[in-house]
Amino acid sequence: MYYTLLTGATGGLGMAFAHLLAKQNEPLVLTATNAQKLEQLQNQLKEAYNANVEIYACDLTNEDNRTQLFAYMQQKQIMLHRVILNAGCILEGDFLSHSIETNLQAVRVNVESAVHIAQLALSSRNAQEPFYFLTISSLAAAYPMPHMGIYAATKSFLTSFMLSLGEELKHQQVHSTVFMPSGIYTTQAMVEAIRSQGWAGKKSSLTAEQAASLAWEAHKKGKKLVIPKSFNRFLYKASKFASAPTLAQVVGKRWAKSQKQRKGEHYE
Ligand SMILES: NC(=O)c1ccc[n+]([C@@H]2O[C@H](COP(=O)([O-])OP(=O)(O)OC[C@H]3O[C@@H](n4cnc5c(N)ncnc54)[C@H](OP(=O)(O)O)[C@@H]3O)[C@@H](O)[C@H]2O)c1
Known part of the structure; x- marks a missing residue:
């Protein structure tokens, strides 16, 4: 029996994935930082779908914690055939308004943990069987995003890296879907x-x-890059016609306005 590892399982999108997959009898390993929330979710899934669900609480910014997560699975003889890289830190606001630690934590969750987990998962897989990644990126990966720069840049890394990995390892039965x-x-x-x-x-x-549901259906069909909604696909294609500095200017103005409006400040 092979399991799917789902990171960020207790968040909004993570919980939706957990319910969707548990309903389809997919054995799951769920992870997030909060052990109590994980236990609650495990109980819900067991009660609702009689699901096969393991949980392991860990901080994905911490290299030792990530290694311990895989050691736990090895000790319990849990073999993975899929990882859903969903955990993410949606860091909004000006770069200098955050502490150095906060900015670095976002890079660690969104980038470093994905690289480390991908390597741990690939080196512990059964290489005779197919292996699958479903990565939750963002449309923010498509352009520079002033006032949310770290987030957009980390998602850009994630998109590029996970698409590359899928292509590089396609002859080793490794399949990668990136959802934006x-x-x-x-x-x-x-x-x-x-x-x-x-x-x-x-x-x-x-x-x-x-x-x-859209990410899962596209992943099951073997799609490599998925941008849900025609409006988003239009924005993505349109972004290819503008230079990066122009995009930064346009997106930056829009995002600054949105953030000021939410704070109740006047925007010129
Ligand atoms: N919401 C959006 O509009 C949107 C749009 C595009 C893409 N996305 C992407 O979709 C994914 C899920 O987003 P969401 O809106 O569902 O976020 P969310 O509700 O904030 O959930 C984030 C999840 O990630 C986990 N997480 C955060 N930091 C962690 C850490 N250091 N170690 C371990 N787990 C950690 C959280 O667990 P704990 O609570 O236990 O820490 C939580 O389960 C993210 O990758 C996000 O970038 C979201």
């Missing part, structure tokens, strides 16, 4: 950020259940 959604109604902060974008926010956004 725009807004997802998960945390209160994201709901407010989407609202502040007006009609464009509505047109580009999804509920967590819709996002999980």
Whole structure:
């Protein structure tokens, strides 16, 4: 029996994935930092679907914790055939408004942990069987994003890296899907950020259940890069026609306005 490791399982999108996969009898290893929330989710999934669910709480910014997660699975003889790289730190706000530690933590969750987990998962897999990655990136990966620069840059790394990995290892039965959604109604902060974008926010956004379902269906079909919603695909294609500095200027203005509106400040 092979398991799917789902990171960020207790968050908005993570929980939607956990329910979707448990319903389909996929054996799961769920991870997040909060042990109590993980236990609650495990109980819910067992009760609702009689699901086969293991949990392991760890901080993905910590290299030792990541190694311990895989040591735990080895000790319990859990073999993975899929990783859903979903955990992410959605860091909004000006670069200098955050501490050095906060900025670095976002890089560690969004980039460093993905690289480390990919390597640990690949080196402990059964190489005779196919192996799958489903990576939750973001449409923010498509352009520089002033006032949310670390987030966009880390998602850009993640997209490039996981697409490369899929191509590099395709002859070793390794398949990689990268999902690039725009807004997802998960945390209160994201709901407010989407609202502040007006009609464009509505047109580009999804509920967590819709996002999980679209990502999963595309992943099962073997799609490599998935941008949900035609409006987002249009934005993605349009972004290819502008220079990076122009995109930074346009996106930066829009994002600064959205953030000031949410803080109740006047924007010129
Ligand atoms: N929401 C959106 O609008 C949106 C749009 C595009 C892409 N995405 C991407 O979708 C993914 C899920 O987002 P979401 O909105 O569901 O986020 P969320 O509700 O904030 O959930 C984040 C999850 O990641 C876990 N996590 C965060 N830091 C961690 C750490 N250091 N170690 C271990 N786990 C950690 C959290 O666990 P704990 O709570 O236990 O720490 C939580 O389970 C992210 O990769 C995000 O970038 C989101």
